[in-house]
Amino acid sequence: MSVQPSTEFHPRWYRAPVSTYWWMGSWRYSLFILRELTSVAVAWSVVVTLLLLRSLLKGPDAYAHFTHRMQAPWMLALNIIAFCFLLLHTITWFNLAPRAMPVRVGGKRVPEFLVAAPNYVLWVVASAAIAWFVLRKS
Amino acid sequence: MSKPSNEGFFWLLFSAGGVVAAVFIPVLLFLFGVAFPLGWLPQPSYEHLLTLARSPLARIFLFVVCSLPLFHWAHRFRFTLYDGLQVKHLNEAIFVLCYGGALVGTLLSGYLLLKI
């Protein structure tokens, strides 16, 4: 698709190369890459969940082993970092979603923060519900 | 540039996964990865979790929470590799790696949840 005619008169166009480290060129680009990397934290969280399920399947000893492993300092550090990334994911996701799905009421577009707000409410409620199921003494 | 590609399908999975990951995953990792290990909250007992995980609703929930976010990861990670590393020639390998990974994870979660 790129057009590069070459007549005797056509001057040499200068094309600046794009550096492999382009995403360090501005803090906005860096933030974008961080946002994209939250997906790794998401995948890691799924792995943790799978490990938990496997331990539940295998029996109480495996579960004890699992809880023990989660207390290892490197594991804790990793999870805290991953958790921060998850928060970044949640915030960016909620804030960007209204752009992709504009909501109109009475022909007028609803401001983005108003569309985002219910998402946060949902998030808090869902989190509380999950925590309650997990923590409740049966 | 004429026929619509299947990107739409992967993008839907990515988006659905993004929503699930945004709403449900932070609390899970917070509880099991941070709060319990640090002793901020009492670690639930094995029996309690097992009964909880065995309820049909929880199985469906857990399946969704494991599978869709993996596809979310696959999509995003694929593009991050393309853009961040500029490794165009590896496109196909990356594609297989990412979605293959997500598929394996999904099957694994299905297996675990059926057996549990």
Place this chain on the structure above:
Amino acid sequence: MAEKIVLEIARYAPEKDEKPSFQSFEVPFRKEWVVLDALNHIKDKVDGSLTYRWSCRMGVCGSCGMMVNGEPKLTCATFLSSYGNGATVRVEPLRYFPVIRDLVTALSDFLVKLQSVKPWLIRKDEPPLSAGEFLQTPEQLDIYKQFSMCINCTLCYAACPVVGLEPTFVGPAALALAQRYNMDNRDQGAEERLGLLAHPEGIWGCTFVGECTRVCPKHVDPAGAIQQYKLKAALEWVKGFILPRGSEDQSKEVRP
């Protein structure tokens, strides 16, 4: 104290230069001057060979986009005073475009992309003029109006890293323009355009960096347009998957 500002301007003469280099010019600092006034001052009084595009000087023709201190800007709408007396300001050609000379970039590729999205009203039927106008309520107008404000200044291309990484990416302004027509209730070409743009070099190339929207001087929001387009394309894909081809209902056509 003398009021001055220094412009560091990228110079590139293809006949003799291997690549661009910077040249500094001192210009008077005047609060009512925009960067473009300073460039004109240099061209008129100091160096007539300084090369750049401009025309309207009122932010609507879209010719005068450049990188100012690393940010894509319309130089006729960027005041020297926002950098302060005595400051040094870097002026470069818009990023990611091939440079023809000094601050002038090559636009031919952009024009090809613009044309590729079929940015015109597509109709299946064409009632005679005597039938009057196609009706469109202010609310229907409002749905696409924002996307019709693009002045083709290409600042968004200079902001979008995907444009830099994938020169074949159709890019924010062209995709937003496609969406402008898709969302116009008078248009019936959405399906035709979808085939052209639901493609790895079209909407699927965009990773929602969002920089395009941030730098757009006309608040077009290409990022939003593209994401909305993606959603639509994905749903169409599902529909095509469920309904065999050809049986799609015709009822969604709009009547004048």
Place this chain on the structure above:
Amino acid sequence: MEIRSHDILLVGGGGAGLRAAIAAAEVNPKLSIAVVSKVYPMRSHTVSAEGGAAGVAKPDDSLDEHAYDTISGGDWMCDQDAVEAFVKEAPQELLRLERWGCPWNREPDGHIAVRAFGGMKKKRTWFAADKTGFHMLHTLFQTSLKYQPITRYDEWFVTKLLVDDGRVQGVVAIDVMSGKIQAITAKAVIVCTGGCGRIFPFTTNANIKNGDGMALVQRAGTPLKDMEFLQYHPTGLPFTGILITEAARAEGGYMINKDGYRYLQDYNLGTPQAKPVLRSMELGPRDRLSQAFVKEDQKGRTVKTEYGSVVHLDLRHLGEKLINAKLPFVRELCMKYENIDPVNELIPVRPVVHYMMGGVSTDINGATSLGGLFAAGEVACVSINGANRLGSNSLTECLVFGARAGRAAAEFAVGQKMPNGRVLAQATDEQKRLEQQYLHKSGGQERIATLRDEMQKAVESGAGIYREQSTLSQAGNKLRELQERYANISLDDHSQTFNTELTSALELGYMLDVAQSIVECALHRTESRGAHQRTDFPERDDQRFLAHSLVRRNSDGSLKVDYLPVKITRWPPGERVYGQEEKPKDGIKQAG
């Protein structure tokens, strides 16, 4: 030299040029059509038109009323056959643009909305917020993309019309990017290069409006018409000359002097009312409003600023909601360029050079006296604007006469022979001239910018809002001097690639030619009419001057002015009356 050939060649890709190209393509899809433009078409100055485009749209209005407003607004200098064709085709053309997707503002029921405009008795100005020209141009440009027969030469600068055998056979143009000088031949050429406001120091016009087409046509031996009629718009922002659209007044803005007084009531423009009254006060015609400013300034009732005297445009009583809905661009421009918010501050304004009523003399189909040569848009003078254009007529003019010229050219082109060898020799000569006089020249001393400044000062002081014998003669002498010094200019830039100094030099040459024509015509017209006001001849003189001036350039560079009677069909010259006391005119039904 490489040659490219087309059937029809457009010089200019603004509103008029694009409309003409599409018209030609629709008449005959077999024709090959070239659009040659010195900027990318969507950068053309049509893009900055704000207020709207006039065309009868509502049942309370009539074609005759639009015609009458136009003719009286033009101080009876309009050719009435042209005006009748214009008002008749205006609504169709605007509708066609709607069909092409132009986002016109709408009524709640989905029909087109119209607004009031200066000098118009009825609401008939179609608008797309206050970016009408922008939306029209982009709609036309995007629509033009679907026509296969249209080839674009973007950023090609035309330097000469090739004429032989009594007809035009193409142009010579510089491909600005590569510096290549080429002949593009054609069977018909339509000149749509827009106006020439840049001749003046303070103008709303873009950098590209240098009267190129007028000079090219005049150099090719074809006359320019009515060049003394140049419009000042009453409301430009000081320093930048950015236009505050008339729509601001149509929506109800007041013009006030330094005492907060609505001074227009002192100048025969009616009595102030709270709500805007059509054809009255702030909605009077532009020439009258600009003249009132000068008088007000002489009385010392304007506000003095660093950038000259100003009066104020007051929108504060309109409220934020209306301003945002109908005048968003006005607010944006004020905030960006003057750092004031019209919602609660006064806008400083002064008259600013805006529009050229005169131009290439054409008939009702855009044809000139030279075979195959057509013109449309601001560069042309079909004579619908007369001595003063009404706001919002010119965008429509670009459409109506652009389309007419396109169709006429398409008809003309069929059956014409391909251009002959002699024009190619001409083209080679032109190439040599450009190289010798500009690119490879050494030893010149004059800077382009210096000559340009001196020209602008001379024209402004000699041929401004008010003119007289002595100042006009002075300006004429100065321009002759500048022409001589122009032969001695020097360029810093000798590169072939994107040489904008070369194009600026050529533009300066065009502007000097056009400036001379303006001054010459103004000298000869010893009466006052519309935008041409002579302090030494303050009255209108229908006896001698109900006639168009035609100015030709002799081979020695001197100018010759002739006259051509104005075509009157149904509206005999009358007095121009604004304000409410207007009495019904014969032949016109005055509703409401």
